[in-house]
Ligand SMILES: Nc1nc2c(ncn2[C@@H]2O[C@H](COP(=O)(O)OP(=O)(O)O)[C@@H](O)[C@H]2O)c(=O)[nH]1
């Protein structure tokens with residue numbers, strides 16, 4: 001066998017140009033359009049060099065501020081920061097943001113220095129050299145932070161694909177092992193229409209729906225399944241755990257007593273016991289679902305997302321737990337806010353144009369993203 005490449009060898013995808021290429025292209029193009037004014041040609045030469053320095057650096061600065069702006073208007077919530085930390089590593093977000101801001105400052109300083117230098121330089125050749133040197137340094141400053149810009153863009157995309165949870169609203173996080181019926185229950189309990197399927201990890205990231213409690217609006221969050229392994233977890237599992245830890249005011253822990261999920265009740269109970277110990281202040285309501293198929297002898301509440309059995313009683317229990325401290329009159333029945341039929345799409349959350357909070361309008365909520 002020779003070392004010839006076979007036709008079936010996988011081709012590496014063409015690398016995308018780093019962000020600096022686009023940013024610098026725009027900056028240099030804009031700088032090339034300057035129209036210097038001045039009485040004499042030497043005046044105009046000097047002015048042209050100065051304007052090129054000022055305009056190219058200002059354009060780059062504006063682009064860098066735009067890359068960072070997404071994270072400060074509005075500020076990320078603690079929970080969003082925790083999700084980002086889980087997916088991208090501790091501290092990486094802040095590091096990239098700091099490096100971006102520092103680069104912007106350095107570029108401002110560099111431009112000030114070069115502008116001053118144009119006043120001490122004369123002759124088109126020397127001025128041309130000065131601008132070229134400035135462009136070179138500007139380019140290397142921007143190239144240096146390519147990985148940071150790329151990371152911030154990826155973080156922005158990651159957050160766009162997750163619902164924005166209102167940190168002030170009561171939040172029911174529905175969690176449990178994979179394939180036990182979490183998404184089916186979320187659909188029963190809220191306006192969300194997550195994808196339901198009989199294989200594990202249908203739900204790879206969190207999704208939110210809402211239920212109107214009368215006195216308040218409950219956020220109901222669907223989470224990816226957690227296998228409850230002591231030391232290891234995949235990104236979807238760690239997202240679920242962070243949601244329990246960082247967003248839940250109540251956890252609905254769903255157990256499947258049938259053999260359909262592929263996990264024994266004992267395995268599931270072990271995770272329930274672990275979380276109960278790990279989150280002592282958090283109300284955890286355990287329910288056994290799929291009661292239309294099988295019931296365990298336990299004293300736990302039994303429900304079925306398929307037939308709706310046990311759901312009103314479950315609501316009554318949940319409602320007591322989220323009752324506001326001020327003691328507004330209790331409401332008899334929680335009403336789920338179903339979106340109108342035409343708005344029932346794969347995006348899950350209400351796309352019905354119902355008024356949402358400013359924050360949730362900003363980012364679209366997704367349910368059951370099967371990515
Ligand atoms: N018979 C029955 N099947 C259910 C029930 N809830 C969910 N399932 C089925 O169980 C499978 C997994 O459901 P899903 O909601 O996607 O589980 P998740 O992975 O925990 O979100 C799907 O095939 C559902 O149709 C239930 O109450 N009764």
Ligand SMILES: [Mg+2]
Nearest residue numbers: 182183202203
């Ligand atoms: Mg699911």
